[in-house]
Amino acid sequence: MTSTDFIVARDDLEQCKLIETTIPDAAALPQDALLVKVERFAFTANNITYAVMGDALKYWQIFPAPQGFGNIPVWGFGEVIASRHPGVAVGEWLFGYFPMATHLVIEATDVSKGALRDGAEHRREVSPVYNRYSRVTGDPAFAGHQGDLQALLRPLFMLSFMVDDFLAENDDFGARRVLLSSASSKTAFGLAHLLHKRGRKVIGLTSAGNRAFVSSLGCYDEVVSYDRVTLLPSDAPVAFVDMAGSSALRTELHRHFRDQMACSVRVGLTHRTTDADEGPLPGAKPRWFFAPDHIRKRAKEWGPGGIEQSFGAAWTGFVPLLEKCLTVVESRGPEAVRRVYLDTLKGRIPPEQGHMLSLLG
Template sequence: MNATDFIVSRNDLQQCKSIETQPPEAAALPADALLVKVTRFAFTANNITYAVMGDALKYWQLFPAPKDFGNIPVWGFGEVIASKHPNVAVGETLFGYFPMATHLVIEAADVTKRGLRDGAAHRQVAAPVYNAYARVSGDPAFTGKQGDYQALLRPLFMLSFLVDDFLAENDFYGARRVMLSSASSKTAYGLAHLLHRRDGIKVIGLTSAPNVAFVKSLGCYDEVVTYDAVTSLPADSPVAYVDMAGNSDLRERLHRHFGGQMKYSGRVGLTHRSTSPEEPELPGAKPSWFFAPDHIRKRAREWGPGGVDMRFGAAWAGFAPKLDQWLTVTEGRGPAAVQQVYLDTLNGRVPPDQGHILAL
């Protein structure tokens, strides 16, 4: 049986290729292991962030690739085609974190009716959420278009949900205006949707000129401002800034404009990769990374078993119905299609209302 992996150069993300690999024979699988065929996966700008942060956050270690190359993790679906675990059947559908590949071996551990995790040693370097797989066979929430939405947006909306919760827990650091850069991105408009429902919070979307119409059409931003006009915003009252873009020039302009009124400056994404590694001292709150796994661990302790899932499920139920209006899902199959979507996403050529579901 032949298999295919899509890999990228860790030192130059523009360089990418598909390679043939050899998955193990079913009989050669170790005890409790599963051989999973990756049936479809989502690819968004969030996956570019995984690549940019591949070394710093150990994403490259999750799915080994040849020297100097990496396999970008993606969220999607797989079918169990061979199983050495007594409680996992061939034919089951799993939802979770996969390589950009046709196959994955999972060392099944902590198997329950609802899910399992990959116990492989090299997978333990990252947060537990990245090793967990939901068993979703026959679940209508994970089939057809709803399944596509789950792959495209569920992980991003979890980040939106956690940032919203973090800001609310801290009373928005005294601000009643929240600015989001990359306002057309899926994580940003998920967060804007949640913030928009909170009393007394004004949501300001920062975006590029070509995306203004789309961002306004979403209906979850109170104001939309282009990047070149951010200094026209009033600087006489506190603001919080959630940085999805990672553009150091924009961040510096905002801090210098708002000065001491910049009460929170949180970095979430890296859709803009030409950011400066050297950060100058800026007025206002010191920019800091929001690390979702830390906050989810905190809430899991405080809310108890199932507490995060229950609250997130309620938030998702309010968000998912919007997606039919906001998103057009496009499917691509085969190495050439995957490479095209990867390069288009890397170079900012994907329209904000488009979502890509792929398979090698």
């Protein structure tokens, strides 16, 4: 039996291709293994960040690919089509981290009523959040359009939620204005929504072409195009959350705000720029925010179910904004996947679109 996999060159993300990989059929599955058909998955600019950071953050090792290539992880839905685990039935639906492929073999472990984990050896060094699969058969929150919203935004909103929690824990480092680059990105406007609810002034930085969309969201107090950032007042502390990953923009902002740059957090790489040696910058030293580390910290502090309860309440408050601003576009087949991948890589996806894909015809 074979799976069709969509892989990309790790040193040149514009190079992509399809390969056929051999997978065991039902009779040859190891004990406790599941054969899952990957039905559909979300693809956003966040997946490009996974690829750019594939080596540094071990994303490439989650779904192995031939030498020099990588399989970009995606969030989506799969159906169990064969099972050697007594507690998991054929026909069950799972939500979690999948390869860009038609099939995945999962070594099911830690099986509970609501979830299971892939215990494959090559996945053990990555954060547990990436190895967990929710059992969502019959759950209306994960069905149809609601399921698409979960796949497209729930993982991104968890990142927004954790960044907001990190800032709140530190009293926003004394800043009452928060700047968000790549303000049209889904992670950014999720964070803007949470900051706005906390009473912070949120300033969205975006391209001139996306200003109208960002302004329409209603969660930014001010929207500024990149060519006008040095016109912002620099007489009071600001926190900067960098979703874009542009060294030039980061340098420009630090030099403009100088000692008033109270916090500079790097979260994303939507602009896919390589890091230049920007040297020492005025103000707070830029730092990377890695959500799985903060999730582990909060899981210990909040106890069992604590994160899920707090996040669930935040998600419920966020969904109405999604319904207003996001159009889900569904595409199937290898050519459609290739097209959306390259359009996302090159920044050609309109911010109001969310793409659900499938390699199945």
